[in-house]
Amino acid sequence: MYYQDYYQKVSSILGEVFDKEGGSIKEAGEILSRTLKQDGFLYVFGCGHSHMLAEELFYRAGGLAPVYPIFETAAMLHEGAAKSSQIERMSGYAVHVMARYPIGEKDCLLISSTSGINPFSIEVAEIARKKGARVIGISSFAYREEATRDAAGRHLPDVCDLCIDNHVPVGDAVIQVCDNGTKAGPVSTIATLSIANSIILTACEKLRGEGIQPEVFRSGNCVGADQYNAEILEKYMPRIRHL
Numbered sequence: 001m002y003y004q005d006y007y008q009k010v011s012s013i014l015g016e017v018f019d020k021e022g023g024s025i026k027e028a029g030e031i032l033s034r035t036l037k038q039d040g041f042l043y044v045f046g047c048g049h050s051h052m053l054a055e056e057l058f059y060r061a062g063g064l065a066p067v068y069p070i071f072e073t074a075a076m077l078h079e080g081a082a083k084s085s086q087i088e089r090m091s092g093y094a095v096h097v098m099a100r101y102p103i104g105e106k107d108c109l110l111i112s113s114t115s116g117i118n119p120f121s122i123e124v125a126e127i128a129r130k131k132g133a134r135v136i137g138i139s140s141f142a143y144r145e146e147a148t149r150d151a152a153g154r155h156l157p158d159v160c161d162l163c164i165d166n167h168v169p170v171g172d173a174v175i176q177v178c179d180n181g182t183k184a185g186p187v188s189t190i191a192t193l194s195i196a197n198s199i200i201l202t203a204c205e206k207l208r209g210e211g212i213q214p215e216v217f218r219s220g221n222c223v224g225a226d227q228y229n230a231e232i233l234e235k236y237m238p239r240i241r242h243l
Helices: 002-020 022-037 048-057 081-088 094-098 119-130 141-145 188-209 225-236
Strands: 042-046 067-069 108-112 134-139 162-165 173-176 183-186
Touching: 002 022, 002 173, 002 183, 002 188, 022 042, 022 108, 022 134, 022 162, 022 188, 042 048, 042 119, 048 067, 048 081, 048 108, 048 188, 081 119, 094 119, 108 119, 108 188, 119 134, 134 188
Parallel strands: 042 067, 042 108, 108 134, 134 162
Antiparallel strands: 173 183
């Protein structure tokens, strides 16, 4: 059955990620822990469906408080899905978006693009590095053999300090459902968000090992969470405009 086949594919990909990318996940967590210790922010960005990375990590039950999402609505789906794909392929757009965010030397950027071939994400990563931030990418290294749309011939891993392979196949979907070979069942979101949350947990573990309590939101549906979260919000609302 298709859903059982999908489960096997997802399990296999996650197995590859945690078997082969553990060292990179640990390194990314150490980068993030250093950022947090110096009162920096974890900036998060993705275009199209990769935008879900920012939604997953920002203001999240069980998520870090000092997360600063880069929300560019023109690159999201709700203001025109086809338009968002066109913008993702535009060179020169990123500079206008990044000018609105105070990312700097104390910060790091986590950026996701499974294909890693489109100019918008590549240029966001490039600008963040020029501003002194450490850049962690999540991409599929299977696309490194595919043609890039970047004028300089770069893929996302080429402009990151560290890039983690999400082991997603070219085309993303994994179960053939049509006679012409068309597949359904994409896996990039599951793989990417698993990596992202693993980075967060690695940073939390590193901080705990140094006697530092990580600032993590609680679910607002739990007793006592509102007061607990309010204290965190009081600290970060003046500093993160999307709160």
